[in-house]
Every structure is written in C-alpha cells, then in structure tokens.
C-alpha cells in the first residue's frame with residue numbers, strides 16, 4: 442500500500458470513530474500516524490535529486506511573495522498588472538504551467554512576485570503540479586492566496602488544508618511548547634497552566650508513536666494535540682498569508698462587504714483595477730520589512746536607497762544593519778546615531794544591539810574617525826539628491 446492510501450485509510454478510521462473522552466487517546470495516536478506519513482511524503486523519492494523539474498526561480502529583491510490559488514482566479518492577470526511582466530492569462534484553467542517572476546516596486550524596495558500554476562484539491566498529494574507549487578510557496582516570505590470572489594467560500598478552507606498538509610501554517614505563531622529530546626531520564630512533562638486538550642497520558646502516547654522515550658516537555662499555553670505534533674515534527678513553516686478576493690466586479694456590494702470583513706482579507710478587481718493600493722499596503726505590512734537610511738556625516742541621507750532588513754530573516758539590530766553594508770564594518774563601529782521611531786530622542790547614541798525600526802536614519806561613527814577627529818571615511822552607497830521626508834521637516838538631521 443502506498444503512503445497516500447495509508448493516509449486515506451487512517452482518515453477514514455478517524456471519521457468512523459466517535460469523538461469522546463474514551464477515544465481521545467486513540468484519535469491522538471492516529472493524528473500522529475498521519476503526520477508521520479505526510480512527512481514521509483515530503484521526502485524526495487530514493488535515487489532522485491529532489492525538487493523535480495523546473496520551478497526554481499532565483500531569488501531577487503528584498504522579499505518574495507507567492508500567488509497561490511485555484512485555476513483561473515486571476516493570478517496571472519494580477520501579476521501582469523502589479524509588475525508589468527506579462528504572464529499569459531485566459532479564460533481556461535491551467536493557462537499558467539510554470540513559475541513566472543515579476544518585480545513590484547514599492548516603498549523604495551523591490552519585491553519579487555511569483556505567478557504559479559493553479560492548484561486543486563489533492564495538490565499536497567501530488568495532484569497536478571501541486572507539490573512543486575507548494576514548494577515555491579514555502580520558499581517565499583508571504584503567500585497571497587488568490588480567491589475568486591464569485592465562487593464557493595469553501596475554496597479558502599480547501600487550499601488552507603492543502604497547504605497545512607505539507608507543513609505550512611498560515612497566520613499562526615509557533616505553539617508555546619518547549620520540547621527537547623534527551624538521551625536518558627524518561628519523559629518529564631510539565632505545564633505552566635491547566636491543560637484542557639492534552640494530558641500526560643496522551644502526550645506519552647504521542648511521543649511513544651514517535652519512539653521518543655526520553656524528553657523534556659513544557660506547555661506554556663493550552664495547546665492541542667495538533668500543536669504538540671507540530672512541535673515534535675519540528676519542520677513546520679509559519680507564514681503570513683493575505684487572502685485576496687479577486688473579481689469583485691461580478692458580485693453584489695453586500696457580498697463584497699462581507700468578504701472584505703473576513704480576517705486578513707483584501708477585496709480587489711483586476712478588471713476595474715480596484716483596491717490595488719490596499720492590497721500592496723497589506724502585503725507590505727505582513728512582510729515586516731524595515732528600511733534604514735544611511736546618513737553620511739554632514740550630509741543628508743539618500744532617501745531613495747534604503748538598507749532593507751527583516752525581522753524574520755536576519756534581524757533588525759544595528760549590527761545586522763552594519764553587516765548588510767559590509768561584513769568587516771562591525772569591528773570598526775564605535776557607536777551609531779539614530780533618528781526615527783526607534784530612537785527616544787534625536788539623535789540617540791546607540792550600540793550594536795539596538796533594534797531599528799522602519800524608516801530609521803543611521804549615521805555610523807567609527808572608532809578611528811573619532812580618534813583622528815577627521816572627516817568620516819565612511820562612504821554612503823549613493824550621493825543622489827535627498828528626498829525631504831516628513832520626519833526631516835519636523836527634525837532636521839544635523840550632525
């Protein structure tokens with residue numbers, strides 16, 4: 442029997458089993474069995490090089506966004522409109538057969554947008570090109586799930602389930618469970634609060650299913666069995682997702698209003714070029730990018746050319762900022778001057794550990810410079826004319 446058949450069989454058994462106190466241990470065990478099989482499914486077949494043909498696109502820009510959705514919801518139309526890169530669109534399904542990259546220029550940053558083939562129910566098990574599409578989604582920073590506003594609202598759940606089946610977790614944070622495998626000592630089970638979904642026995646059973654007999658486990662929230670399995674599997678990817686309801690030109694205003702009120706959702710129409718501003722600003726928010734402007738001593742910063750940092754990738758400290766400019770810079774830095782929302786007063790003297798925020802301005806003061814009392818040797822990477830920001834009008838940057 443293949444892995445997919447095994448999963449189907451266990452799912453059928455779960456559906457047959459009544460949910461109650463007496464069956465909860467058995468059901469928990471079945472969930473763990475399915476999770477293990479799904480992980481097996483993700484491993485590349487023996488003897489193959491992995492990935493499969495054709496979907497890898499070189500990363501470009503300050504972040505990557507994937508368009509995921511059923512066929513013919515308007516993904517390619519949207520890519521063409523937001524990036525200017527043409528991606529074939531047509532009224533028949535599976536028009537797009539590969540991954541097509543485009544670039545969005547937004548807030549002085551470049552964001553790579555990826556158009557992808559449509560996926561369908563069963564994608565996670567390899568239907569269509571689902572597995573390759575989902576692999577690209579996993580390589581992105583956020584997902585835009587494109588939905589046809591005139592079609593069944595169940596599509597959102599179906600797609601979410603497909604993505605969950607391969608270990609993606611949308612708009613969730615990792616469960617607050619500390620878990621560490623040990624060599625000896627048995628299982629130590631603790632919680633900082635009363636648990637209503639999982640007890641010690643169930644936890645032992647799940648760990649037993651994974652052949653784990655020595656481990657430390659501490660629940661810091663009232664987590665579920667699924668959360669526990671996620672933590673044990675350890676390979677989950679937590680991603681932000683914006684649900685994009687396209688084609689609102691063909692539905693009534695009441696439906697538009699209802700969809701717009703769904704969590705993490707934006708309603709748009711490619712045909713009418715409606716609400717793209719809102720979509721882009723939501724996308725930007727969810728990406729959590731932090732623009733930092735470099736200010737050479739005695740000059741205004743170049744407000745068109747930020748160093749772009751990210752909380753999720755690499756971090757946003759002054760040290761991360763310096764490393765972005767040059768690997769060897771950090772050792773020469775005496776302190777930095779910071780203007781912007783992360784500063785308590787302007788300019789604030791900060792060390793390498795200071796956490797920067799979006800649109801901060803930073804001037805680096807090097808150890809040597811100070812000793813020599815001379816002019817900065819630190820070169821900004823551009824001398825283009827400065828844009829006068831709102832902040833600058835309020836507080837001119839002297840130094």
Ligand SMILES: Nc1nc2c(ncn2[C@@H]2O[C@H](COP(=O)(O)OP(=O)(O)OP(=O)(O)O)[C@@H](O)[C@H]2O)c(=O)[nH]1
Nearest residue numbers: 513514515516517518530531535536537559711712
């Ligand atoms: N009414 C309406 N139709 C749209 C809108 N956006 C796209 N379409 C149409 O929807 C159809 C499918 O568009 P595509 O861009 O090819 O959709 P897709 O999601 O890329 O499709 P696949 O590549 O096949 O998965 C085309 O006929 C588009 O003209 C919209 O906002 N309103």
Ligand SMILES: [K+]
Nearest residue numbers: 513531533536
């Ligand atoms: K299409």
Ligand SMILES: [Mg+2]
Nearest residue numbers: 516517536537
């Ligand atoms: Mg397409």
